[in-house]
Amino acid sequence: MTHEAQNTFEADLIVIGGGPGGYVAAIRAAQLGAKVYLIEKEKLGGVCTNRGCIPSKALLRNVQMFSPLLGCFEDLLSFNISAAMERKTAIVETLVKGIETLLKRNRVNVIYGSGRIIAPNTVTVELNGGQRIDVKGRNIIIATGSTPTIPLIPGIDGPKVITTDQALDLLHVPENVLIIGGGAIGLEFSFIFKGMGSRQIVLIEMMPNILPSEDEEVTSQMKLFMQNKGMTVLTNARALRISDGKDQKKIVVVSTIEGEKEFHVDTILVATGRTPNSYGLGLEKIGVETIHNRVPVNTRMQTSAPGVFAVGDVASRFMLAHVAMAEGVVAAENAVGLSNAIDYLSIPKCVYTDPELAFVGFSEKDAREQFGNVNVGRFPLFASGRAVTIGETTGIIKIVSDGISGRILGVHMMAPYASELIHECALAIKLKATINDLASTVHAHPTLAEAVREAALDTKGEAIHILRHKHE
Numbered sequence: 240m241t242h243e244a245q246n247t248f249e250a251d252l253i254v255i256g257g258g259p260g261g262y263v264a265a266i267r268a269a270q271l272g273a274k275v276y277l278i279e280k281e282k283l284g285g286v287c288t289n290r291g292c293i294p295s296k297a298l299l300r301n302v303q304m305f306s307p308l309l310g311c312f313e314d315l316l317s318f319n320i321s322a323a324m325e326r327k328t329a330i331v332e333t334l335v336k337g338i339e340t341l342l343k344r345n346r347v348n349v350i351y352g353s354g355r356i357i358a359p360n361t362v363t364v365e366l367n368g369g370q371r372i373d374v375k376g377r378n379i380i381i382a383t384g385s386t387p388t389i390p391l392i393p394g395i396d397g398p399k400v401i402t403t404d405q406a407l408d409l410l411h412v413p414e415n416v417l418i419i420g421g422g423a424i425g426l427e428f429s430f431i432f433k434g435m436g437s438r439q440i441v442l443i444e445m446m447p448n449i450l451p452s453e454d455e456e457v458t459s460q461m462k463l464f465m466q467n468k469g470m471t472v473l474t475n476a477r478a479l480r481i482s483d484g485k486d487q488k489k490i491v492v493v494s495t496i497e498g499e500k501e502f503h504v505d506t507i508l509v510a511t512g513r514t515p516n517s518y519g520l521g522l523e524k525i526g527v528e529t530i531h532n533r534v535p536v537n538t539r540m541q542t543s544a545p546g547v548f549a550v551g552d553v554a555s556r557f558m559l560a561h562v563a564m565a566e567g568v569v570a571a572e573n574a575v576g577l578s579n580a581i582d583y584l585s586i587p588k589c590v591y592t593d594p595e596l597a598f599v600g601f602s603e604k605d606a607r608e609q610f611g612n613v614n615v616g617r618f619p620l621f622a623s624g625r626a627v628t629i630g631e632t633t634g635i636i637k638i639v640s641d642g643i644s645g646r647i648l649g650v651h652m653m654a655p656y657a658s659e660l661i662h663e664c665a666l667a668i669k670l671k672a673t674i675n676d677l678a679s680t681v682h683a684h685p686t687l688a689e690a691v692r693e694a695a696l697d698t699k700g701e702a703i704h705i706l707r708h709k710h711e
Contacts, residue, residue: 248348250276250376252574253362255354255520258285260551260563260570261382262338262347267571269345276374277347278354278364283338285384286552287560289331294407295427297327299591302434318412318435327407350374356521360546378546378574381527381534382567383520385513385552390419394481399489400507403428413506415439417491419478420510421449423590426461428508429470430592440469441502443476443493450590454602454651457637461596461653464633473500481507515553538580540570548574562586585669589658594620594634597661600649600668603639612642614674616698618690620654622705625685631655636694638664638674645673650691660688674698 250273254265257279265277282289301323342349352366354374362374387402389395401409403424412435418425421444429442442465444451449472450458462472476495484490488503515532526544528535534542534549542549548570551563565581572579590596600606606613620626620634634654640647650664667677677695682688696702 247373247375248276250274250348250374252276252378252380252571253354253374253376254278254380254382255356255362256285256382256384256551256553257283257338257349258382258384258551258563259287259560260384260567261285261380262342262567263564264380264382264550264567264571264574265347266341266345267568268575269347271572271575271577273571273575275347276350276376277342278350278352278362278374280351280353280367282335283342283349284331284335287563288334288338290404290407292560293334294327294331295403295431296591297330298323298407298431299427299434299593301326302431303593305434320409320412320435324408324410355519356525359525359544378548380540380567380570380574381517381520381522381542381547381549381553382551382563383516383553385515385558387509388512388514389509390478390511392419392478392481395478395507395509397481397483397489399487399505400481400509402509406431406508412436413504415441415488415502415504416506416508417441417443417478417489417502417504418508418510419443420512421446421451421472421474422510422512423450423588425508425510426450426465426596427591428510429465433468433470434593439471439504441471441473441504443473443478445475445477447474449474450596453588453596453598454637454649455604457596457598457635457651457653460635461592464594464653513552513558517553538569538582539573539578540566540581541573546574557583557586557588559586559588582669585665587658587661587665589661591658594631594653594655595657596653597657598649598651599661599665600647601639602649602651603637606639606641606648610641610648613648614640614642614645614698616640616674616694616696616702618694618697618702618705620687620690622693623685623687623690625687625689626655628685629655636660636690638677638691638694638698640674640695640698645675647672647674647677647695650694652691654687654690656687660691663688663691 252268252275254277265275352364354362479492482490491502528543534554536554540548550566552558569579587599616638618636621632626632637651639649682692693702
């Protein structure tokens with residue numbers, strides 16, 4: 240139910256923030272019999288549903304349908320961005336209503352307003368209508384999300400410099416785009432703009448590799464693929480300054496290992512990460528520690544203050560919606576008296592490029608540093624019968640295993656539907672499965688999933704559908 244201004248409400252659990260971490264935590268606690276109050280200052284679903292995962296994937300679907308046509312009829316067709324944005328908005332509204340229904344059916348009390356902790360176990364809420372109420376609860380879960388980080392670059396506050404929030408509401412397709420940041424968001428928008436018909440796309444990343452925390456071999460293949468598609472991808476690169484140029488263009492001066500380069504573009508997208516939303520919550524009043532705006536937690540999602548938990552972007556080192564959901568379940572169960580802890584190693588990470596990227600577990604580099612003796616198996620998509628039939632043969636499946644026990648340590652892939660294929664591998668890591676477990680599991684033919692089994696076989700030099708010398 241939604242509350243008007245009354246007085247003080249009593250709860251077993253107060254959740255501040257209605258994004259993926261918050262609403263999932265609220266529902267799980269309610270399932271376990273707790274009386275839950277959820278405080279949300281904007282729209283349920285948070286960034287993911289309203290300005291992130293869902294709207295960006297809706298646009299990606301549009302461009303995936305349009306791109307093949309553009310390649311054949313480039314002079315005759317143009318991307319209907321208005322229709323795409325209307326479809327995106329309709330999808331978002333449908334899912335937000337779905338979340339509202341789920342919360343209502345689970346008897347979660349929703350309050351729309353800004354929450355601030357004023358004492359242990361007490362949250363005051365300034366309602367969106369202007370009134371104020373208090374909610375008292377035995378436990379509190381902080382799930383306040385994050386906002387885009389804007390780097391300190393001269394001129395970055397000028398016109399035609401946008402964040403992903405504005406990019407999801409564009410009314411025209413930019414002719415020339417420069418994207419600052421080679422993480423998941425930067426890569427996905429590179430493909431969105433490319434699919435819409437933008438003629439020049441420049442992506443810059445300050446680290447030596449795009450997706451710098453992921454397996455370098457796979458990300459290097461994606462970088463090469465993007466360059467072959469006509470995109471400019473610069474690593475070890477940093478935007479130095481932004482200024483106005485002729486014909487309403489923006490001039491971006493970029494420092495690279497080859498010296499300074501100058502780009503003239505219509506639009507600059509800032510995709511340099513996100514900052515946790517911990518400011519103004521009153522955390523200091525109850526002894527909740529913060530480090531660079533992030534709220535540190537243990538694997539039970541407990542903060543430094545008793546009875547206070549934190550989940551999602553405000554706390555997690557993985558700013559991903561499904562991580563927030565998993566953390567929300569853990570926090571909710573611990574808040575109502577159960578015992579649970581999160582396992583980050585088996586959580587998959589997906590990037591919705593075309594083809595997609597997906598990762599779980601240790602990268603090859605990290606596995607070698609931690610375990611020493613490891614085996615690596617690879618299977619290229621051009622050897623997959625299913626990939627050939629659908630005409631998408633660019634990519635690789637890579638599996639890293641312990642050289643002694645055969646335990647699967649990490650799986651990294653660049654493939655069509657990698658975001659779907661990765662979950663078999665996540666389960667394998669969670670269950671501490673071995674290469675033999677995966678290799679001896681019969682996979683249907685013809686499927687893309689067969690490539691996972693073949694990569695497992697290749698760690699032993701036994702892959703059937705590629706020619707390779709047996710590993711020593």
